[in-house]
Amino acid sequence: MTKQKATHITWHASHVERADRENLLAQRGATVWLTGLSGSGKSTIAVAAERALIERGRLAYVLDGDNIRHGLNKNLGFSPEDRTENIRRIGEVAKLFTDAGVIVFSSFISPYRADRDNVRVLMGPGDFIEVYVDAPVETCESRDVKGLYKKARAGEIPEFTGISAPYEAPERPEIVLDTQRQSVEESVEQVVRYLEDKGYLNTPTGD
């Protein structure tokens, strides 16, 4: 019987722990949650920070609209309930990646404080790093990289965050990036320095 045999082996009984993966990767898994208005710079910073970490030999991965809205959450719209479910699922996926030892950059407007706090509660202490990508709506609108503000002003996009729907800024984010005053490089450096200073980029050492 397979089952009986299995009880004789030692390597089978021992589950892989998160710490085993973190030791392998020489880093600590974490979710770096970027929140801010459309055009504030979230995705640019997430992608650049991912590259900075990979170049240091650390495993990072970006969750953003491109790989989530067309995949896992393609059956969700933009109603309040769907927005909440959108963030809930992203939070659960980020938690899995964190458990896998990966440093995840999550890049979504995520306008509601309660939704973000729910993700924080889901995760262990130190696993959730909230990054407020801060820029005045006027600045974001003047950038208007995707032309969304123009459409929102024309009434083509209802409930557009910052224009016709609320954005609730974080109250105690781990990091604030003032993208009106600082460059992308400076923002990325700030994030990477935080991760370095807090020990995320080294093999975790006990607790």
Next chain:
Amino acid sequence: MTKQKATHITWHASHVERADRENLLAQRGATVWLTGLSGSGKSTIAVAAERALIERGRLAYVLDGDNIRHGLNKNLGFSPEDRTENIRRIGEVAKLFTDAGVIVFSSFISPYRADRDNVRVLMGPGDFIEVYVDAPVETCESRDVKGLYKKARAGEIPEFTGISAPYEAPERPEIVLDTQRQSVEESVEQVVRYLEDKGYLNTPTGD
């Protein structure tokens, strides 16, 4: 202006590709999808294979009922639609992990051929490795590790796969594990050898 500055830097423009992560990890991302009856040995094999890979310095991660049903899919039940959505979401998450360069072991009964085929279609060639964990229902029932067959026979669990709900075996799985005849060690060896032979445990070369 941040945006203008950003256009001057070269590292920003260059997105991290999947190949960058795979080179870092010296492995190829993949989803090893274990399917089979309750009690066939899926989870035991998944966990043991994960350990075998970690011990070789390769990054692996198990998706199973423990980390999915209580998290991402906790708002799903067991109706046919919910079962399909359950597998769809798991497939999308497995795709993200595969893109991140991780070797994922997915351990779910996943009884419907169409649901599994949908996951296969979602992924690139070679990214989806279907593993049929094959054991007669009588064998699974005699093991009854979780006491579920007993409950199903007592009518306490309606629509129990193999008893009162169908299980559709894969038609062309990449791997078949006959867990009635072979030990857990032998099954794990078979999976790891497949990954090795097909080049998943080395830095990918070319395209």
